[in-house]
Amino acid sequence: MAGVFKVPKPKNEPIIDYAPGTPEREKLLEELRKIRETRLEIPLIIGGKEVKTDDLGECRLPHDHGTVIGVYHRAGEEEVKAAIEAAMEAREKWMEMPWDHRLAIFLKAAELMSKKYRIYMDAVVMHVHSKNPFQAEIDVAELIDFWRFNAYYAWKIYGEQPEYSPTGTWNRMEYRPLEGFIFAVPPFNFISIGGNLPTAPAMMGNVVLWKPSRTVVYSNYIVMKILMEAGLPAGVINFVVGNSRMIGDIVFKDPNFAGVHFTGSTAVFKGMWKAIGENIDRYRTYPRIVGETGGKDFVFVHSSAKVPETVTAIIRGAFEYQGQKCSAVSRAYIPESLWEPIWEMMERELNTIKMGPVDDLSNFVNAVIDGSAFKSIVRYIEEAKKAEEAEVIYGGNYDDSRGYFIEPTVIRAYDPKYVTMVEEIFGPVLTVYVYEDEKYEETLKLCDETSPYGLTGAVFATDREAIVKAERILRHAAGNFYINDKPTGAIVGQQPFGGSRASGTNDKAGSWLNLIRWVTPRTIKENFLPPEDYRYPFLGE
Numbered sequence: 001m002a003g004v005f006k007v008p009k010p011k012n013e014p015i016i017d018y019a020p021g022t023p024e025r026e027k028l029l030e031e032l033r034k035i036r037e038t039r040l041e042i043p044l045i046i047g048g049k050e051v052k053t054d055d056l057g058e059c060r061l062p063h064d065h066g067t068v069i070g071v072y073h074r075a076g077e078e079e080v081k082a083a084i085e086a087a088m089e090a091r092e093k094w095m096e097m098p099w100d101h102r103l104a105i106f107l108k109a110a111e112l113m114s115k116k117y118r119i120y121m122d123a124v125v126m127h128v129h130s131k132n133p134f135q136a137e138i139d140v141a142e143l144i145d146f147w148r149f150n151a152y153y154a155w156k157i158y159g160e161q162p163e164y165s166p167t168g169t170w171n172r173m174e175y176r177p178l179e180g181f182i183f184a185v186p187p188f189n190f191i192s193i194g195g196n197l198p199t200a201p202a203m204m205g206n207v208v209l210w211k212p213s214r215t216v217v218y219s220n221y222i223v224m225k226i227l228m229e230a231g232l233p234a235g236v237i238n239f240v241v242g243n244s245r246m247i248g249d250i251v252f253k254d255p256n257f258a259g260v261h262f263t264g265s266t267a268v269f270k271g272m273w274k275a276i277g278e279n280i281d282r283y284r285t286y287p288r289i290v291g292e293t294g295g296k297d298f299v300f301v302h303s304s305a306k307v308p309e310t311v312t313a314i315i316r317g318a319f320e321y322q323g324q325k326c327s328a329v330s331r332a333y334i335p336e337s338l339w340e341p342i343w344e345m346m347e348r349e350l351n352t353i354k355m356g357p358v359d360d361l362s363n364f365v366n367a368v369i370d371g372s373a374f375k376s377i378v379r380y381i382e383e384a385k386k387a388e389e390a391e392v393i394y395g396g397n398y399d400d401s402r403g404y405f406i407e408p409t410v411i412r413a414y415d416p417k418y419v420t421m422v423e424e425i426f427g428p429v430l431t432v433y434v435y436e437d438e439k440y441e442e443t444l445k446l447c448d449e450t451s452p453y454g455l456t457g458a459v460f461a462t463d464r465e466a467i468v469k470a471e472r473i474l475r476h477a478a479g480n481f482y483i484n485d486k487p488t489g490a491i492v493g494q495q496p497f498g499g500s501r502a503s504g505t506n507d508k509a510g511s512w513l514n515l516i517r518w519v520t521p522r523t524i525k526e527n528f529l530p531p532e533d534y535r536y537p538f539l540g541e
């Protein structure tokens, strides 16, 4: 086929609002009911085939942990090795497939997700991740965006060619996939990340072993099925659920390991990096290590900020999806002069928030993901109740009898380095620190130095000088910095996402910066009339 094809320029997927009276809302409620009432059996997918081991795990609803909606088969060592083999077998053909056909598979998957499976997928994400319809919908739409925008960026990368070829030569650049397989390890909190981590490297011609997070195997499996329906060839992506440590051990010792695409906690990522370092002599190629990790994201309020805008951003940023976003607001710096009006409005608004299971669409807040997350969040709350340097000023109640429910909780810290101002909690817990208005710059520096992370942050101010100062002093405090906006909800193609420091390698998911990590370019120079004599003119008599 001859032609320099163009990938269609994407637009962000529009959001379904599920407002009362709409047919989409009725369909959503019906899908939610059906998912609750059936039990899905989830095999491993190795080399395009379903593999069952009968070592079973259960998929339970976070907001109703007595309800089992699926069982999944866990891989043992044998299946992990088989998955690596299947990937390596598929590699040659996948690499040779014309790039336009390769990308077409993901564009088709985006269409299937956008039309045929949209409402079903929203319902799956609501139940499996415990999200309200809006949170589920922006998550699913983000995955569609990832597929469409990444296809577009891949094409842009392929078009990036050497600037110049002097007469008689032709310089070209080939963007080869890495020599080996990629290990994709997503977190529980977003289906968009679940689907993006294995597919971004695959789009660039790589083969992948995808290990989803234990709590959300169900939703990740549906994405795998959609990719297969879209025509993903057998073995290109292998879906392997199981003990993370065991899988990691096998993967990191394999000579064909060529890269890891990780999103999750800082501690797990550091462990991977160490394992890769220890095994470095085994590999054929230096592996690419891409990881987006934790955050301790802030809202910094200047005395010139507008109260309703600030409060709305803090509430949405801190408590949407129960604070289980890497970008969630978990510390806020508030000037003394605004503390009273801000707190008065915040308390009033928080009192209107309803918490409960996802099938009741009036709930804004749902459950946290599982029992161990519940325990770890509750521990921070209980410690704060006893602490002298801090006080729980809102919420602080929790109940795991039916689902893992934790009330939106606000802690006021009197010590700006109190533990909940520093550590990632990953739950609906916000800590506020009230500072003296005249200590704005000093407190900005404090904000910069308080936590090891550097993911997201926001400044609220109307005074331009104050914004300039915040942008400068907080230069390395956030890879995604917001001015008068909440620091969550980055959109593919608009705000490429990621941070540095302990927050990751900052390879910006949803942009060419990420895709470029999954290729190893080959420069090709062709000489049309090569010289026939080694002597240069200076050697002349």
Ligand code: NAD
Pocket: 185, 186, 187, 188, 189, 193, 211, 212, 213, 214, 244, 245, 248, 263, 264, 265, 266, 268, 269, 271, 292, 293, 294, 295, 325, 326, 327, 424, 426, 455, 497, 498, 499, 503, 504
């Ligand atoms: P996690 O680190 O517990 O798990 C992430 C993944 O790693 C899961 O698939 C898990 O099974 C796997 N894993 C755990 N131990 C492993 C091991 N020893 N070897 C191999 N794999 C292992 O994180 P989580 O609880 O799923 O997600 C929450 C974390 O993710 C938070 O820290 C959050 O900030 C972070 N996160 C970051 C971003 C970002 O873009 N920076 C986005 C979403 C989530």
